Amino acid sequence: MLKLFKGLKPYWTLVIGVLVLVFISTLTDLELPDLMSDIVDTGIVQGDVSYILGRGGVMLLVALLGTVCTILTSYLSSKIGMGFSRDLRKKVFEKVESFSLTEINEMGTASLITRTTNDINQVQMVVIMMMRMMLSAPIMIVGALIMALRKDVELSKVILVVIPIIIVTIAIIAKFTLPMFQKMQNKIDKLNLVVRENLTGIRVIRVFNKVEAEQERFNQASLEVSRIATMANRLMGALMPLMMLILNLSIIAVIWFGGIRINDGDLMVGDLMAFIQYLTQVMFSLLMLTMMFVLIPRAQASAVRINEVLEMESPIQEPKEAIQPQLKGYVEFKNVSFGYEGAEEYAISNISFVAKPGEVTAIIGGTGSGKSSILNMIPRFYDAAKGEVLVDGVNVRDMNQQELRSKIGYVPQKAMLFTGTIRDNILYGKEDATDEEVRHALDIAQATDFVSKMKEGIESPISQGGTNVSGGQKQRLSIARAIVRKPEIYLFDDSFSALDFKTDAQLRAALKKETKDSTVIIVAQRVSTVMDATRILVMDEGHIVGMGTHEELLQTNEIYQQIVESQLKKGEEE
Structure with a gap:
């Protein structure tokens, strides 16, 4: 004492x-x-x-x-x-x-x-x-x-x-x-x-x-x-x-x-x-x-x-001298392995891939295959046990955490809203955003329709945990919060799961134009969400077991074929 x-x-x-x-x-x-x-x-x-x-x-x-x-x-x-x-x-x-x-x-x-x-x-x-x-x-x-x-x-x-x-x-x-x-x-x-x-x-x-x-x-x-x-x-x-x-x-x-x-x-x-x-x-x-x-x-x-x-000292510390990135929007994993505290095995092992601006990298796989673990490494929620995670050509361990996270628009797996108004929640992504920027973000996230029907519009209150809006509405507001930031890197952690197929398609089409100069990494369960991606990583038990486009993986990867077969009708595959 x-x-x-x-x-x-x-x-x-x-x-x-x-x-x-x-x-x-x-x-x-x-x-x-x-x-x-x-x-x-x-x-x-x-x-x-x-x-x-x-x-x-x-x-x-x-x-x-x-x-x-x-x-x-x-x-x-x-x-x-x-x-x-x-x-x-x-x-x-x-x-x-x-x-x-x-x-x-x-x-x-x-x-x-x-x-x-x-x-x-x-x-x-x-x-x-x-x-x-x-x-x-x-x-x-x-x-x-x-x-x-x-x-x-x-x-x-x-x-x-x-x-x-x-x-x-x-x-x-x-x-x-x-x-x-x-x-x-x-x-x-x-x-x-x-x-x-x-x-x-x-x-x-x-x-x-x-x-x-x-x-x-x-x-x-x-x-x-x-x-x-x-x-x-x-x-x-x-x-x-x-x-x-x-x-x-x-x-x-x-x-x-x-x-x-x-x-x-x-x-x-x-x-x-x-x-x-x-x-x-x-x-x-x-x-x-x-x-x-x-x-x-x-x-x-x-x-x-x-x-x-x-x-208690966190293993994730600020570097003594932060290195200034020379690139913009590049994400690279070099032989990365990571395990949670107390786990006997790594959650992900020997992961290597590159994601560049203008590209969409999708990650798909079964439950517990390590998809979200990969995403958590980029904003440095966890540090790699082995290998390197690079953002803009610099190891995230050598970057100032605030600067690193300012480059990222993150939409978590479980949509999280805070007590306040819809506008307050969107401004969480960018404090000085104008009303025009807020409305633009809501348009891209396909949220304008339900927000305009609310009594007070963007000034409508959000209760604790967002309990007064549906799961799909929470996801769209979370996506709008990331969009208003205009980041170099977008991370979507299974952020479209509560959306119907029509809204999902409209949102991804709008996102494609909005994020054309940014790096987009999507974790998803639906094949329809990832099939238009520049590259798709197929995960299984913490390993990348396939990498390529939708068409390439349909021809070469058995696990991806099983996922497609379980989700899409034959007519949709064609």
């Missing part, structure tokens, strides 16, 4: 302000029992009313000063804690944004969400409490001990005996609870995963009548969180009654021995009253520290998880 506290540097002036206020507030708290002692031993014993009123007035002023300092401390500590957590969330989010798909898959989306929200909230709470309590408690303990020693050295031995007992008790309980809080955060990850899967897969769950099964899965995950939390909180909850028991026993001991010393004439009544208050201040300061120890184990577990994100 100390590593995370480096993020408090921008707030050092506020931290100093809190320290000063806490110090003043603690001094006022320590002064009040001493003033009360004077009132009892001098004012009441001697019957001096003016002395009582004078010292009473001083007590009111001291109490008022302490109250003002406490309020300001709460304000500044909240400001520090909220600013710290905001900065930390920004760091974690930016770090996650820099991850390749490998790191995101390794940690899991649900876990990353928990770490960015729940875990940071735990650390934020500790920072705020630390500003308010952890700074004042040690000062109060030391100050109260000094004041108690001033009142009576012999009675102070009670405090010196009690403190080690409390420290040992806290340490034993914390030792057992820290691992529990780590487990609890992991269980919260699992709970978030179940909730996320249920919300995103609600249609599938309902259509297969699995609502009750999913409710049971959620209940099980929730029960695991509750069970771990209950065990941890039971242990931590035992601290408070233990502390109160020790406090009450200590007060009894002080009154017992204090009464003897008063009887012997070694101690005044007011001093005993003040001593009991100093004892109470020491004990309550230890209680405050105990409350911190209730929070610290969980925050420590959260801090470890946050640091895992911040310290």
